[in-house]
Amino acid sequence: MHKLRKIRHLDLIPILIIAFVLFKLINSTDILSQGLGLFVSIFSYFIWGFAIAYFLNPFMVFIERKTKIKRAFSLVIIYLAFLGVIALILIIIIPRIVDSAKDIISNMPTYLKEADQWLNDFLSKLEPYDEHGITQFVKDNIRDIGEQIGSLLDLSIKNIVTRAIDVTTIVIKFIIGIIISVYMLYDKESFIRSGKRLLIAIFRQRRAQRIINFAKEVNSIFKRFIIGKTIDSLIIGIICFLGLLILGIPYAPLISVIVGVTNMIPYFGPFIGAIPAVVITLFTSKPIMALWVLIFIFLLQQFDGWYLGPKILGDRLGLKPFWVILAIVVGGGAFGIVGMFLGVPTMAVIKLLINRFIQRRLNSEKIQQ
Structure with missing residues (x-):
């Protein structure tokens, strides 16, 4: 009996260590963010590769089901189509967008002047009916707003070089990511089998199958x-x-x-x-x-x-508007635009986990009763 109690106490040690580490991580957000940033930086090429492979996988599966062709041929079709779409975007769409943005920025002083003139004329027509001096207040602040917009544009133009360097880095990661994604998709079944074997080696058969x-x-x-x-x-x-x-x-x-x-x-x-x-x-x-x-x-x-x-999309996520908004706000605050996009399916997964936990607890309570 004493030995059994001692073993149980020893089993608590790993749990206490994990709890302590998690507590330190939660209370040291700077260390956590730096560690996460370092991880993303090191594995960024593989993250890009996984993201591309994950996106293209359904199309590859669809082609293989419909045509019964080999993996190598389906990959050639998928990547030719994928690269064709990217080329179309780069050759036709992106140049037009860039030209439009350049045109707007170069003509912004004229646009601001015309908008200022139109608003002043509009406020002048309202002035006879204004007893509280609101129109005059708006007129006084129009110039300040215009100057602020102009300074923001100057700042954005100065940041173009920095952004260009960032874009170059992203392009390099994207190209290497495409190469990695080809290998991921080609050996997809091998990766899945290895993952399943690892789970079965770590957990019991029933727990592994549940995961x-x-x-x-x-x-x-x-x-x-x-x-x-x-x-x-x-x-x-x-x-x-x-x-x-x-x-x-x-x-x-x-x-x-x-x-x-x-x-x-x-x-x-x-x-x-x-x-x-x-x-x-x-x-x-x-x-x-x-x-x-x-x-x-x-x-x-x-x-x-x-x-x-x-x-x-259907209504398969099963999330109420409140939880969708919460997912977007939290995801956006933590990971920016990507977090806002992926926050919704992540919240759906969390909901699935909670529902499973509640259901198991209820079932165990019924069994005990």
Whole structure:
């Protein structure tokens, strides 16, 4: 009996050590962030490779199921299509966006002057009806706002060189990531088998199988969300581009790319995308056109929220709006835009874990009763 109690006490030592380490990590956020940053920096090429392989895997599986061709041929088809899309973006879309951005920046002083003139004229018409001096207050602060926007533009232009260096680093990582992803996809089954064998070696058979099943569910959640949201946002971007062309809005490619990319972020994305779209139109066209753009984007987002999104994504994540917003805020605060995007499926996984835990506890309570 004494020996059994001693063994149980010894079993507590690893748990206490792990708890102490976790406590120190939580209380030393700087060390944690530095360690995480170092890990990401070292394995960034493999993270890029895994991300590309994960994104292309469903398409590879689809081709192999439909055509029954060998892995090497399916990889050739997938990567030719993937690189073709990237080439299309780099040759056609990116230059237009860059030209639009350059044009807006170079003409910004003129746009600000015209906007200032229009607003002053508009406020002058309202002045006879203003008894509280609000119009005069707005007039006094217009110049300060214009100067602040101008200084921000100067600062952004100075940062172009730094950003160019960052982009070069990303391009290098992306190219190496593509090479790594080819090997990951080619030997996918081998990696999966090795992972399963490792789990079975560490855990008991039942626990290992439970972890494998859970990993499959996590994969299903992330795959549906990432692929579905990408297709959804691509369609929204194309519809936005066509709609802006019909309305005769300048810089339609730039605005539609902004709307499509920000649409990847649930809930907040449409609002984030609408703001620059309306501001760009307000500066480069008539104010009434900015109103039309706002109405058009609002209707487009309603179409996405009520029809297109549910049609593509469905309601399989099963998250209430509160939890979606919490996931976006926490994910965005911790990991920026990527965190805002991946926060939603991560929250769905956390919900799945909690539900499983609750269900097991309830089942055990019923058994005991």
